[in-house]
Amino acid sequence: KAGVTQTPRYLIKTRGQQVTLSCSPISGHRSVSWYQQTPGQGLQFLFEYFSETQRNKGNFPGRFSGRQFSNSRSEMNVSTLELGDSALYLCASSGGMNTEAFFGQGTRLTVV
Amino acid sequence: DAKTTQPPSMDCAEGRAANLPCNHSTISGNEYVYWYRQIHSQGPQYIIHGLKNNETNEMASLIITEDRKSSTLILPHATLRDTAVYYCIVRVEFSTDKLIFGTGTRLQVFP
Numbered sequence: 001k002a003g004v005t006q007t008p009r010y011l012i013k014t015r016g017q018q019v020t021l022s023c024s025p026i027s028g029h030r031s032v033s034w035y036q037q038t039p040g041q042g043l044q045f046l047f048e049y050f051s052e053t054q055r056n057k058g059n060f061p062g063r064f065s066g067r068q069f070s071n072s073r074s075e076m077n078v079s080t081l082e083l084g085d086s087a088l089y090l091c092a093s094s095g096g097m098n099t100e101a102f103f104g105q106g107t108r109l110t111v112v
Numbered sequence: 113d114a115k116t117t118q119p120p121s122m123d124c125a126e127g128r129a130a131n132l133p134c135n136h137s138t139i140s141g142n143e144y145v146y147w148y149r150q151i152h153s154q155g156p157q158y159i160i161h162g163l164k165n166n167e168t169n170e171m172a173s174l175i176i177t178e179d180r181k182s183s184t185l186i187l188p189h190a191t192l193r194d195t196a197v198y199y200c201i202v203r204v205e206f207s208t209d210k211l212i213f214g215t216g217t218r219l220q221v222f223p
Contacts, residue, residue, distance in 0.1 A: 004155070031209045033209055033210065033211070035211075035213075042213060042214075042215060042216075043156070043199075043213035044213075045210050045211065045212065045213075048208060048209055048210055050209075055208060056208050056210045058210075088153065090155050090156070092155075092156075092209070092211075094209045100146070100158040100161065101158065101209055101211065102158065103155030103156045103157070104155050105154060105155050106153075106154075106155050108153075
């Protein structure tokens, strides 16, 4: 079956703009999590959604937001982009408690 | 903060077993140990997980000490394609899929 799909794969934006990233989980998975990966901070948890509800949130400013739709697809939005938001954004989906999470290939965002 | 400690880097000869250690001395009774790896610029890949018993799958074996304060991931016959950063993770809560990544171990497999 198809894996986790993230679109777009690459993105270049200008400071001050906003961006929306998309994640389609594995069919049947209802939990979607987002992570940010930078060389300086490593992999950091952004937020987690389950059945359209945010279940957990990491320590990121309010410029970072997300949502999940009834078909479990998820989007994350970053407003007022800063240079420091340049990162690999990863999405993971899971089929339930204490089951493994499967990651997508990520969206590489570059802010110039 | 991550609840695990791993050596920053390790080397292994191709064809030999790679043994990657992880310390998780503050692990709680209902927390699982998960291992993921990340090959350069790709999404992390699940390897294996366990609670207290040793586990084995087609990719690796996981040995958890009896007191559960540490574990070892074993790749029985390392190949060049196993070169990656390996993350040992303790699941923070029972009811969430949140993963707290540490800095991991960079495993270099050489010919």
